[in-house]
Amino acid sequence: MDNALQVKDLCAWFGEHQVLKNITMDIRRNSVTSVMGPSGCGKSTFIRCLNRMHDLTPGFRVSGEVFFDGRNIYTDRIDPVLLRRKVGMVFQQPNPFPRMSVFENVAVGLKFNGKKRSRSEMADVVEKSLRMAALWDELSDHLDRPGTSLSGGQQQRLCIARALAVEPEILLMDEPCSALDPTSSARIEDLIEDLSDKYTIVVVTHNMQQAGRISDSVAFFLLGELIEMDTAAKIFTNPADKRTEEYITGRFG
Amino acid sequence: MRRGAPGNPKDALFERTTAVFAFGVLFLAVLLFALLVRESLPSIRKFGAAFLVTGTWDPVAESFGALPFLYGTVVSSFIALLIAVPLAVGSAIFINEFAPEWLKAPVGFLAELLAAVPSVIYGLWGIFVLVPVLRDYLMKPVADHLGWIPFFRGPVYGPSMLAAGMLLSIMIIPFILSVSREVLATVPRIQKEAVLSLGGTHWEMIRIVIGQHCIPGIFGATVLGLGRALGETMAVTMVIGNRPDILLSIFQPGHSMAGAIANEFTEATGELYLSALVEIGLVLFLLTFVVNLAAKGILKTMVSRASRGI
Numbered sequence: 001m002d003n004a005l006q007v008k009d010l011c012a013w014f015g016e017h018q019v020l021k022n023i024t025m026d027i028r029r030n031s032v033t034s035v036m037g038p039s040g041c042g043k044s045t046f047i048r049c050l051n052r053m054h055d056l057t058p059g060f061r062v063s064g065e066v067f068f069d070g071r072n073i074y075t076d077r078i079d080p081v082l083l084r085r086k087v088g089m090v091f092q093q094p095n096p097f098p099r100m101s102v103f104e105n106v107a108v109g110l111k112f113n114g115k116k117r118s119r120s121e122m123a124d125v126v127e128k129s130l131r132m133a134a135l136w137d138e139l140s141d142h143l144d145r146p147g148t149s150l151s152g153g154q155q156q157r158l159c160i161a162r163a164l165a166v167e168p169e170i171l172l173m174d175e176p177c178s179a180l181d182p183t184s185s186a187r188i189e190d191l192i193e194d195l196s197d198k199y200t201i202v203v204v205t206h207n208m209q210q211a212g213r214i215s216d217s218v219a220f221f222l223l224g225e226l227i228e229m230d231t232a233a234k235i236f237t238n239p240a241d242k243r244t245e246e247y248i249t250g251r252f253g
Numbered sequence: 254m255r256r257g258a259p260g261n262p263k264d265a266l267f268e269r270t271t272a273v274f275a276f277g278v279l280f281l282a283v284l285l286f287a288l289l290v291r292e293s294l295p296s297i298r299k300f301g302a303a304f305l306v307t308g309t310w311d312p313v314a315e316s317f318g319a320l321p322f323l324y325g326t327v328v329s330s331f332i333a334l335l336i337a338v339p340l341a342v343g344s345a346i347f348i349n350e351f352a353p354e355w356l357k358a359p360v361g362f363l364a365e366l367l368a369a370v371p372s373v374i375y376g377l378w379g380i381f382v383l384v385p386v387l388r389d390y391l392m393k394p395v396a397d398h399l400g401w402i403p404f405f406r407g408p409v410y411g412p413s414m415l416a417a418g419m420l421l422s423i424m425i426i427p428f429i430l431s432v433s434r435e436v437l438a439t440v441p442r443i444q445k446e447a448v449l450s451l452g453g454t455h456w457e458m459i460r461i462v463i464g465q466h467c468i469p470g471i472f473g474a475t476v477l478g479l480g481r482a483l484g485e486t487m488a489v490t491m492v493i494g495n496r497p498d499i500l501l502s503i504f505q506p507g508h509s510m511a512g513a514i515a516n517e518f519t520e521a522t523g524e525l526y527l528s529a530l531v532e533i534g535l536v537l538f539l540l541t542f543v544v545n546l547a548a549k550g551i552l553k554t555m556v557s558r559a560s561r562g563i
Contacts, residue, residue, distance in 0.1 A: 058354055085452030095443045097465045109451035166451055
């Protein structure tokens with residue numbers, strides 16, 4: 001098993017406040033890794049470090065190394081724009097572009113890399129992406145509808161299709177189900193399992209049941225530290241650290 | 254149902270007092286409009302709709318048509334928008350999206366301070382700096398080489414439609430800038446991050462986000478700026494040349510509605526002359542009223558859309 005991402009001694013600060021402390025973690029290729037922990041433990045901050053999403057945040061500082069394709073994304077003259085095409089992201093709130101149709105929403109990322117594509121090439125990518133996001137059957141006849149006219153769960157799958165359209169290797173998902181109803185959440189979970197054949201997926205969640213259902217490995221964060229990381233089975237049945245046990249048994253968080 | 258504690262006399266008194274103030278403002282506006290109409294009645298009766306489409310302005314023959322003034326006001330304001338909108342929106346993008354934190358506040362403050370400069374100061378600066386510079390370094394060379402284009406035909410005097418438009422543009426930039434900045438600030442962060450996460454550049458992020466969220470707001474800001482430009486009197490009349498003719502060349506002098514009233518009011522001896530000037534005022538009042546109403550409406554729909562999160 002090779003690793004899609006290797007994180008070494010990652011620390012992060014917002015101004016003077018340190019939010020991540022010496023995180024070291026390997027993320028296996030084509031697997032689902034859940035990052036779980038109570039609110040404010042730094043889990044969202046952590047995955048946003050993996051595609052340099054904090055670059056525009058004033059006062060944000062990072063130290064340590066994140067290796068992707070053998071190169072440290074924080075040095076080695078990595079272009080964050082190119083990095084983000086390889087490391088896509090899905091957010092907590094579905095965020096389709098309001099004045100774009102379903103089709104345009106999925107195709108929007110294709111226009112960024114400057115390559116001219118014909119309408120039929122675009123249509124192929126849009127169809128493929130919507131199929132992967134399990135939306136094609138519902139929406140193939142409604143590609144011209146505004147993206148925001150869909151239901152919340154559909155909007156989130158549309159955002160997943162949009163992220164997949166630029167053909168990333170890794171998909172980061174920041175609490176992708178927390179704004180959705182249980183049925184929609186279940187569909188996203190199914191989708192995550194299907195996608196893990198081809199993609200490396202890192203999911204932030206505060207939902208332990210969800211982490212248990214979808215993950216190959218689970219990382220437990222507390223107060224900016226990685227407490228432990230192991231297979232889902234190990235974490236939920238026989239955690240090594242007392243704090244992990246306390247969290248999964250609901251004693252805090 | 255009545256608001257406030259029923260039966261509490263102090264609350265009732267307070268409510269009624271504030272209502273009096275509110276209706277007082279409304280009453281003043283209506284009174285202003287009614288007086289403008291009454292005073293312009295002789296002119297309206299004499300010239301009717303022809304007043305708006307006739308180009309003669311001859312106080313001696315008592316023949317009045319407001320078209321040159323209407324034309325001057327509209328064209329100089331349009332030139333002002335043409336210059337001000339790109340500059341103001343560009344500055345708004347720079348200040349909000351690119352400027353380092355320590356630079357944002359001072360630059361924003363100074364730009365908005367431009368709005369506090371009295372217009373007569375702008376006029377003086379226009380006469381002594383803008384007009385000579387424009388005449389020698391822009392209008393003369395352009396008229397010499399491109400004079401065959403009707404818009405750039407000489408002879409070049411200095412005071413002109415272009416000078417008025419440029420001066421106006423500087424005066425309305427602060428308004429368009431500050432509204433544009435607010436419009437940009439209403440864009441949800443998550444929308445910007447969506448573009449970045451797909452591998453968009455900073456420029457693509459701004460382009461998409463403006464297209465998706467800011468067009469109505471920037472249009473509203475533009476109309477607001479237009480409203481200011483239409484009514485500006487002092488600065489315009491100092492640099493536009495005050496010639497009541499309709500000339501296609503923007504290097505030629507023109508006149509404006511507000512300028513005409515300010516310049517000719519003291520000389521208006523006959524009843525009809527005075528009435529014609531008041532009618533210009535009425536037209537200007539209606540024009541700015543409609544423009545401002547449109548701007549408010551557009552801004553309002555935009556804000557309500559933003560608050561619904563779309």
